[in-house]
Amino acid sequence: MAEENKNLDVQPDILQSIVDSESNKSNSENILDIAPDIDSSLLQGLEPQKNIQLILFKSIFMFLLVFAFLSFLFFQSQLNPKFNFLTSSFHLPNATENLKATNEDVINIQTDLNFYRLLQISSYLNELSFFGDAYIQNFEIFNSQTSTESDKKLASENLKSLRDSIYSPYEKVSKLVVQPFYIPVIDPELMSSGQSVQEFDSRLTNKFNEAAASVNGEMEAKIYGQSQKLIASTNLRNLITSTDFAALSDKDLYIHLKAINSVIVNDLSLIQDIKDARVKWSDIMNEIDLRTVEVDSNYSDNYYDLRGGIRYTSYDFDKVANRISIVGEVMRYDTTNFTMIANLIDAFNKSDIFEGAEMKSFSKSGSLDDGYRSNVRLNLGLTKLNYVGNTN
Numbered sequence: 001m002a003e004e005n006k007n008l009d010v011q012p013d014i015l016q017s018i019v020d021s022e023s024n025k026s027n028s029e030n031i032l033d034i035a036p037d038i039d040s041s042l043l044q045g046l047e048p049q050k051n052i053q054l055i056l057f058k059s060i061f062m063f064l065l066v067f068a069f070l071s072f073l074f075f076q077s078q079l080n081p082k083f084n085f086l087t088s089s090f091h092l093p094n095a096t097e098n099l100k101a102t103n104e105d106v107i108n109i110q111t112d113l114n115f116y117r118l119l120q121i122s123s124y125l126n127e128l129s130f131f132g133d134a135y136i137q138n139f140e141i142f143n144s145q146t147s148t149e150s151d152k153k154l155a156s157e158n159l160k161s162l163r164d165s166i167y168s169p170y171e172k173v174s175k176l177v178v179q180p181f182y183i184p185v186i187d188p189e190l191m192s193s194g195q196s197v198q199e200f201d202s203r204l205t206n207k208f209n210e211a212a213a214s215v216n217g218e219m220e221a222k223i224y225g226q227s228q229k230l231i232a233s234t235n236l237r238n239l240i241t242s243t244d245f246a247a248l249s250d251k252d253l254y255i256h257l258k259a260i261n262s263v264i265v266n267d268l269s270l271i272q273d274i275k276d277a278r279v280k281w282s283d284i285m286n287e288i289d290l291r292t293v294e295v296d297s298n299y300s301d302n303y304y305d306l307r308g309g310i311r312y313t314s315y316d317f318d319k320v321a322n323r324i325s326i327v328g329e330v331m332r333y334d335t336t337n338f339t340m341i342a343n344l345i346d347a348f349n350k351s352d353i354f355e356g357a358e359m360k361s362f363s364k365s366g367s368l369d370d371g372y373r374s375n376v377r378l379n380l381g382l383t384k385l386n387y388v389g390n391t392n
Contacts, residue, residue, distance in 0.1 A: 099186060103185045103186065106183065106185055107185065107199060107200065107203060108203070110181075110182075110183055110200065111200065111203040111204050111207055112207075114181050114200070114204050115204060115207050115208070115211075117176055117179065117181075118204075118227045118228075118230050118231070119223075119227050120172075120176055121173055121176050121177065121227075121230060122223065122226055122227040122230060124169040124172045124173045124176070125169070125173060125260075125264050127168075127169040128166060128169040128170055128173065128260070129260075129261065129264070131162055131165040131166045131169070132166055132257040132260070132261070134158070134162055135158075135159065135162040135163070135166060135253070135254070135257060136254060136257055136258070138155040138156075138158040138159050138162065139155070139159060139250060139251075139254045141155040142155040142156055142159065144283060159250055163250075163253065166253075166257075167245060170240075170245055171245070173240055174240045174241065174245075177236065177237045177240050177241065178237075178241060181200065182196060182197050182200050184196065201231055204228075204231055205228065205231060208224050208225075208227065208228035208231075209228075211224045212224040212225055212228075230264070233263055233264070235263045236260070236263045236264060239256070239259055239260055239263065240260075243256060283353065284324070284353065284382070287351055287353045287354070288312075288326070291344070291347040291348050291350075291351055291354075292310055292312075292344065292347070294343075294347045295310065295340055295343045295344045295347055296309040296310040296340065296344075304331065307333075308330075308331040308332045308333050308371055309330070309331065309332075309340075310328060310329075310330055310340065310344065310376070311328050311329050311330075311331075312326055312327070312328035312376075313327050313328050313329065314326075314327045314328075315327075322381065322382050323379060323380060323381050323382065324379075324380050324382060325377065325378065325379050325380075326376070326377070326378040326380065327375075327376065327377050328375075328376040328378075329373055329374065329375060329376060330344075330373070330374045330376055331366075331371045331372065331373045331374075332371060332372050333368065333371045333372070335364075335368075335372050337362075337364050337372050337373075337374040338362055338364070338374070341359060341362065341374065341376060344376075344378070345357045345358065345359060345378070348378065348380055352383065353382065353383060354380045354381065354382065354383070355380075355381045355382075355383050356379075356380070356381040357378060357379070357380045357381075358378070358379050359376065359377060359378050359379070360377075360379075361377075362374060363375055
């Protein structure tokens with residue numbers, strides 16, 4: 001036990017000796033020796049080894065970078081008006097400006113085509129109206145109740161020849177109206193189809209106005225004005241393109257020509273409008289006689305004083321109300337005055353020309369020897385005269 005304590009007493013002395021030994025060493029001492037000097041002259045003439053792939057990659061990258069920048073400038077100069085100075089500085093063409101100029105040329109050329117095409121259509125429509133007016137007249141003569149047999153025979157022959165005369169201008173118009181009046185344009189300001197159509201119509205209207213203003217004659221100016229009205233006439237195109245001319249009967253052609261006259265404006269169509277608005281008194285009077293004969297078989301034999309019957313004394317036509325008033329007298333020896341008047345009203349209401357026939361008051365006076373007399377005042381409405389029939 002004493003020996004172990006002795007060993008423990010020695011150990012601190014040894015440790016202290018080691019610490020003192022290390023602390024007494026010079027601070028300048030190093031574990032390694034001083035680094036040797038390098039002779040830099042030995043490095044002269046030596047270059048790093050070149051990597052061809054790296055050089056190629058750098059070259060391609062720089063080329064692509066420059067190309068991208070130049071491409072950006074080029075496309076901006078072509079598509080963006082703000083960069084026009086780039087192309088103008090080098091006297092290079094500008095795609096946007098060229099596109100606008102091309103569109104302008106296209107619109108102007110199409111406007112000229114539309115202008116002369118409408119003049120052609122207007123000319124053929126005048127020819128169509130001329131022969132169509134003659135056809136309408138002959139058709140009405142053939143189907144009129146007041147026409148003589150000789151007049152109807154001549155009208156029937158005219159209808160056949162007039163059909164051929166109408167067919168020629170009709171076919172020419174049908175070929176012209178189906179051709180396009182509008183074509184697509186690639187213009188930033190006219191990308192919408194509606195704007196393109198408006199632009200074509202506006203240019204065409206201006207061209208007709210300029211043409212009308214440049215002529216001195218009233219007739220020439222009228223032609224331009226009538227042709228200009230065809231610009232917005234889509235109904236005419238629909239009428240022409242949706243109709244098979246060869247399949248039309250005489251009545252159908254008559255109705256078709258009337259429809260065409262209603263959508264075009266020229267001197268002949270205006271004349272036809274006046275004719276249509278005119279009251280055809282001959283047909284009206286003939287219809288009155290026919291309906292009266294249905295009720296009074298002796299109406300046209302002038303036997304009124306001997307046998308009685310119906311007699312008219314006056315007619316009054318109200319064009320505003322489109323009605324006609326008939327004043328007359330009914331005489332019967334068998335006291336059936338009211339029955340005859342009622343039958344007469346029914347006969348007029350069955351007519352294609354009259355409608356709404358009425359008589360508001362009745363009166364009767366007389367004797368069996370002298371006959372019973374009743375005053376008649378009929379009010380009749382007039383329908384639009386419908387001509388029916390076919391010469392085929």
